Amino acid sequence: MLLPWLILIPFIGGLLCFLTEKTGPLVPRWIALFTMLLELVLGLWLWAHGDYSLAPAPGAETAWTAEFQMNWIPRFGISLHFGLDGLSLLMILLTGLLGVLAVTCSWREVQRHVGFFHLNLLWIIGGVVGVFLALDLFLFFFFWEMMLVPMYFLIALWGHSSADGKKSRITAATKFFIFTQASGLIMLVAIVALVLVNYGATGVLTFDYEDLLQLQLDPKLEYLLMLGFFIAFAVKLPVVPLHSWLPDAHAQAPTAGSVDLAGILLKTAAYGLLRFAIPLFPNASAEFAPIAMWLGIIGIFYGAILSFAQTDIKRLVAYSSVSHMGFVLIGIYSGSPQALQGVVVQMIAHGLSAAGLFILCGQLYERMHTRDMRQMGGLWARVPYLPALSLFFASASLGLPGTGNFVGEFLILLGAFPVVPMITVIATFGLVFASVYSLIMIHRAYFGPAKAEGALPGLNARELSMLLLLGVLLVLLGVYPQPVLDTSAASMAGVQQWLGEAFSSLVSAR
Amino acid sequence: MTFTYEHFIALLPIIITGFTAVVVMLGIAWRRDHTIIPTLGVIGLNLALLSCIPALGVGAIDVTPLLRIDGFSCFYMALILIATLACMTLSHAYMEGYPGNREELYLLLLISATGGLVLVAAQNVAGLFIGLELLSVPVYGLVAYSYFNRRSLEAGMKYLVLSAAGSAILLFGMALLYAQSGSLNFADIGMQMDAPASTGLLMEIGLGMLIVGLGFKLSLVPFHLWTPDVYEGSPAPVGAFLATASKVAVFAVLVRVFQTMPMATEDGWLHDAIAFIAIASMLVGNLLALMQSNLKRLLGYSSISHFGYLLVAVASGEGLSMEAVAVYLVTYVFTSLGAFGVITLMSSPSNGQRDADALFEYRGLFWRRPYLTAALTVMMLSLAGIPLTAGFIGKFYVITVGVEAGMWWQTAAIVLGSAIGLFYYLRVMVTLYLTEQGLQRHDAPMNWGQRAGGVMLIAISIATFILGVYPQPLLQLAQLTVF
Numbered sequence: 001m002l003l004p005w006l007i008l009i010p011f012i013g014g015l016l017c018f019l020t021e022k023t024g025p026l027v028p029r030w031i032a033l034f035t036m037l038l039e040l041v042l043g044l045w046l047w048a049h050g051d052y053s054l055a056p057a058p059g060a061e062t063a064w065t066a067e068f069q070m071n072w073i074p075r076f077g078i079s080l081h082f083g084l085d086g087l088s089l090l091m092i093l094l095t096g097l098l099g100v101l102a103v104t105c106s107w108r109e110v111q112r113h114v115g116f117f118h119l120n121l122l123w124i125i126g127g128v129v130g131v132f133l134a135l136d137l138f139l140f141f142f143f144w145e146m147m148l149v150p151m152y153f154l155i156a157l158w159g160h161s162s163a164d165g166k167k168s169r170i171t172a173a174t175k176f177f178i179f180t181q182a183s184g185l186i187m188l189v190a191i192v193a194l195v196l197v198n199y200g201a202t203g204v205l206t207f208d209y210e211d212l213l214q215l216q217l218d219p220k221l222e223y224l225l226m227l228g229f230f231i232a233f234a235v236k237l238p239v240v241p242l243h244s245w246l247p248d249a250h251a252q253a254p255t256a257g258s259v260d261l262a263g264i265l266l267k268t269a270a271y272g273l274l275r276f277a278i279p280l281f282p283n284a285s286a287e288f289a290p291i292a293m294w295l296g297i298i299g300i301f302y303g304a305i306l307s308f309a310q311t312d313i314k315r316l317v318a319y320s321s322v323s324h325m326g327f328v329l330i331g332i333y334s335g336s337p338q339a340l341q342g343v344v345v346q347m348i349a350h351g352l353s354a355a356g357l358f359i360l361c362g363q364l365y366e367r368m369h370t371r372d373m374r375q376m377g378g379l380w381a382r383v384p385y386l387p388a389l390s391l392f393f394a395s396a397s398l399g400l401p402g403t404g405n406f407v408g409e410f411l412i413l414l415g416a417f418p419v420v421p422m423i424t425v426i427a428t429f430g431l432v433f434a435s436v437y438s439l440i441m442i443h444r445a446y447f448g449p450a451k452a453e454g455a456l457p458g459l460n461a462r463e464l465s466m467l468l469l470l471g472v473l474l475v476l477l478g479v480y481p482q483p484v485l486d487t488s489a490a491s492m493a494g495v496q497q498w499l500g501e502a503f504s505s506l507v508s509a510r
Numbered sequence: 511m512t513f514t515y516e517h518f519i520a521l522l523p524i525i526i527t528g529f530t531a532v533v534v535m536l537g538i539a540w541r542r543d544h545t546i547i548p549t550l551g552v553i554g555l556n557l558a559l560l561s562c563i564p565a566l567g568v569g570a571i572d573v574t575p576l577l578r579i580d581g582f583s584c585f586y587m588a589l590i591l592i593a594t595l596a597c598m599t600l601s602h603a604y605m606e607g608y609p610g611n612r613e614e615l616y617l618l619l620l621i622s623a624t625g626g627l628v629l630v631a632a633q634n635v636a637g638l639f640i641g642l643e644l645l646s647v648p649v650y651g652l653v654a655y656s657y658f659n660r661r662s663l664e665a666g667m668k669y670l671v672l673s674a675a676g677s678a679i680l681l682f683g684m685a686l687l688y689a690q691s692g693s694l695n696f697a698d699i700g701m702q703m704d705a706p707a708s709t710g711l712l713m714e715i716g717l718g719m720l721i722v723g724l725g726f727k728l729s730l731v732p733f734h735l736w737t738p739d740v741y742e743g744s745p746a747p748v749g750a751f752l753a754t755a756s757k758v759a760v761f762a763v764l765v766r767v768f769q770t771m772p773m774a775t776e777d778g779w780l781h782d783a784i785a786f787i788a789i790a791s792m793l794v795g796n797l798l799a800l801m802q803s804n805l806k807r808l809l810g811y812s813s814i815s816h817f818g819y820l821l822v823a824v825a826s827g828e829g830l831s832m833e834a835v836a837v838y839l840v841t842y843v844f845t846s847l848g849a850f851g852v853i854t855l856m857s858s859p860s861n862g863q864r865d866a867d868a869l870f871e872y873r874g875l876f877w878r879r880p881y882l883t884a885a886l887t888v889m890m891l892s893l894a895g896i897p898l899t900a901g902f903i904g905k906f907y908v909i910t911v912g913v914e915a916g917m918w919w920q921t922a923a924i925v926l927g928s929a930i931g932l933f934y935y936l937r938v939m940v941t942l943y944l945t946e947q948g949l950q951r952h953d954a955p956m957n958w959g960q961r962a963g964g965v966m967l968i969a970i971s972i973a974t975f976i977l978g979v980y981p982q983p984l985l986q987l988a989q990l991t992v993f
Contacts, residue, residue: 072982174933185924
């Protein structure tokens with residue numbers, strides 16, 4: 001019974017924030033913070049009390065750590081079906097944590113229409129949690145689309161337009177919305193086609209994940225449907241030819257929006273691939289794997305090079321996300337157990353480090369009123385703590401040992417090497433590029449001659465504690481990732497079996 | 511034939527609506543009063559709406575060779591009556607400050623609604639024509655009702671001329687069908703089409719012209735040219751009537767034609783032409799709306815694209831098709847009523863002003879009228895087909911039908927059209943939330959939520975939301991329309 005509450009709590013909290021707006025900005029902020037803490041605590045409680053050796057796997061009866069099912073639209077065999085396993089739990093924990101940070105980091109940044117802002121912020125979280133829990137394809141799509149609207153408002157209303165007025169926040173928000181919505185509709189077509197094929201084969205009209213897993217598809221059709229899903233996830237991840245919404249959306253979004261976008265929304269795509277695209281279409285995924293991995297390679301280098309070329313510090317971080325997600329894509333489609341475990345760690349580590357970097361960008365912006373690195377320079381001497389923390393998060397982002405990012409990338413590369421040595425070797429060079437763009441960011445912003453005199457205000461307790469919390473978690477994940485690995489082990493083993501069987505049948509077919 | 515009690519019950523919605531029109535006319539002759547007359551109309555429409563339930567209980571029955579009352583007719587009759595009721599309440603809010611004679615508007619609405627009821631029950635081309643003209647002719651007057659406004663008058667003329675042209679084509683088509691089949695009855699004509707001896711081409715041309723004639727009323731591309739001007743010129747509640755009740759009635763009869771005449775859905779040039787019209791409507795409608803800064807014109811173009819989506823559903827002609835049309839029409843009616851409702855509440859024709867239809871007049875509305883804006887936001891999201899709103903269920907149905915029938919081109923056009931459509935729906939939506947400017951020519955009255963029009967609007971918004979979250983009851987009702 002806990003699962004629907006995980007989704008309802010942010011929605012209710014958001015509504016309360018909006019209704020209490022008239023009492024001043026402070027009440028909505030505290031309500032939002034309390035709501036997100038409650039969400040996080042519920043997640044931690046589930047973590048402590050659940051049995052995470054249960055996860056879906058091919059062949060066997062699907063088992064979940066926690067499950068909830070209720071009729072919704074019987075006409076189409078659609079039900080409110082939620083399920084929790086290790087993978088979804090980790091994602092929900094990340095969502096809860098970043099939700100708390102998103103509320104705290106906008107404590108001072110957002111001053112206009114505070115209640116409505118938090119309504120949108122919390123509804124995004126609610127939608128994302130829904131995505132991570134939904135086990136009915138219709139329900140999944142429902143949440144997948146639903147989280148777009150509040151995100152759109154967040155960017156369009158509280159975002160920053162660029163100084164020259166060329167890139168407005170509304171354009172960025174619209175681009176984000178249209179990209180994701182159009183690709184989402186392609187996925188809807190694929191979902192409906194899958195359901196109708198199942199109906200033709202079994203005579204049962206159902207959107208339920210567990211039922212659809214049993215379906216055997218004609219290879220050609222399977223490939224087409226897989227592509228329908230893949231396109232939707234590829235836009236959100238983002239995979240390179242479909243990424244162009246991401247830098248705009250990031251650069252124009254308010255800090256909380258960027259934190260949510262990079263930390264959580266991108267992860268819904270990876271989650272979708274692991275939960276839906278691969279288990280539903282294992283054979284087509286295996287066939288498609290080389291292409292996906294090469295797309296990952298392209299993403300790694302394209303993201304890194306463009307990141308290096310940016311002058312806007314938020315765009316730099318945004319492009320670095322493209323690069324990091326390339327590793328995730330390679331890890332997912334390599335199908336090796338270590339790489340898949342690495343993907344989970346990388347997703348969490350990237351969520352934490354990107355959130356940290358975006359929060360830092362936001363704090364810089366509050367002090368400098370610009371995101372242009374050409375106007376920064378020499379900040380190391382002018383503001384305490386902030387540069388050192390930036391250096392920490394930048395080195396986390398380049399995969400320094402001791403941080404979670406290292407564990408993730410290392411596991412991905414280690415796992416992928418026996419399967420696809422060529423791709424792995426090339427991808428490894430991506431790490432070099434990562435150090436280049438991370439360090440150039442530090443160099444441009446904090447070193448060199450100072451552009452202006454005078455000290456800037458330092459970090460206050462709120463700002464410092466957010467960053468230290470993220471830092472500590474990153475280091476913990478870097479030196480002792482075992483609890484995370486244990487939690488996701490069963491889920492990833494399931495995915496690995498699906499892909500592994502498909503790979504072996506693909507080899508024997510040739 | 512003998513006219514039994516059952517026939518009478520089945521015909522009750524039409525009789526009551528027609529009778530209400532007479533009562534309202536006599537009422538106006540007796541005494542003009544802007545409270546009593548609309549109240550009479552609303553009572554009559556509510557009774558008619560209630561009488562749909564016993565009419566449904568009678569079961570499928572032929573009343574005269576012209577009309578057939580079955581689940582399908584009852585469903586769409588109820589929908590038309592609901593739409594007319596909503597338009598009437600909106601008109602009451604709108605006409606408060608109207609300088610001229612206000613009461614005739616309700617009379618014209620009632621007559622037109624009667625025409626709509628006849629049209630959805632028509633099973634015969636003669637019945638179709640009677641219903642269609644009874645529906646259209648009062649609308650000419652309605653569109654030009656704000657005659658002191660040049661645009662309104664112009665819109666009325668345009669609608670008159672183009673509608674008459676559409677009717678002429680329709681009549682020609684009917685004549686050809688009759689010449690070939692020797693019957694006016696849909697089902698008989700359909701049977702003749704199947705007969706091996708029939709001369710196909712003239713039949714096909716006849717049916718094609720029939721569809722073209724109806725296409726004029728539905729403003730499908732390439733017969734859409736009148737739409738934006740008429741939407742812009744007509745008073746806002748009339749625009750709502752035009753977009754909902756009038757189009758629902760015409761579309762319902764189109765569905766009946768498609769269902770009874772197999773030629774329309776079989777492979778052949780006619781089928782290709784319909785596919786082309788559907789795709790063109792979706793794309794052209796959405797593309798033309800992209801740069802509109804006038805909300806009424808924008809809704810006009812958007813309705814073109816919505817009927818494109820609907821045409822996909824009806825053209826498949828099998829499986830879920832009927833149900834999808836019913837669900838989509840319901841969601842579309844609610845959404846359009848809501849959108850026009852907001853425009854109506856924002857406008858008032860006093861001092862000969864235009865309606866509040868320029869997009870900039872809505873800038874920052876959220877910070878003045880949060881609930882009114884929330885209603886318009888829900889409507890825009892619903893038109894765009896975003897989850898949590900009724901529009902999503904409709905879009906889901908249409909896509910399901912497209913995939914089920916394997917109409918990949920049309921399905922691709924739906925996806926593309928929706929993506930284009932998003933752009934302008936979002937543009938309208940975000941305008942509402944931007945910081946407001948000093949200039950305000952129009953505004954809704956402070957107490958809009960306590961008046962009849964406002965209450966109706968709130969009810970419609972809530973219904974749109976509930977249908978999006980829990981559509982099961984609607985889906986069950988929609989099963990009625992399958993015959």
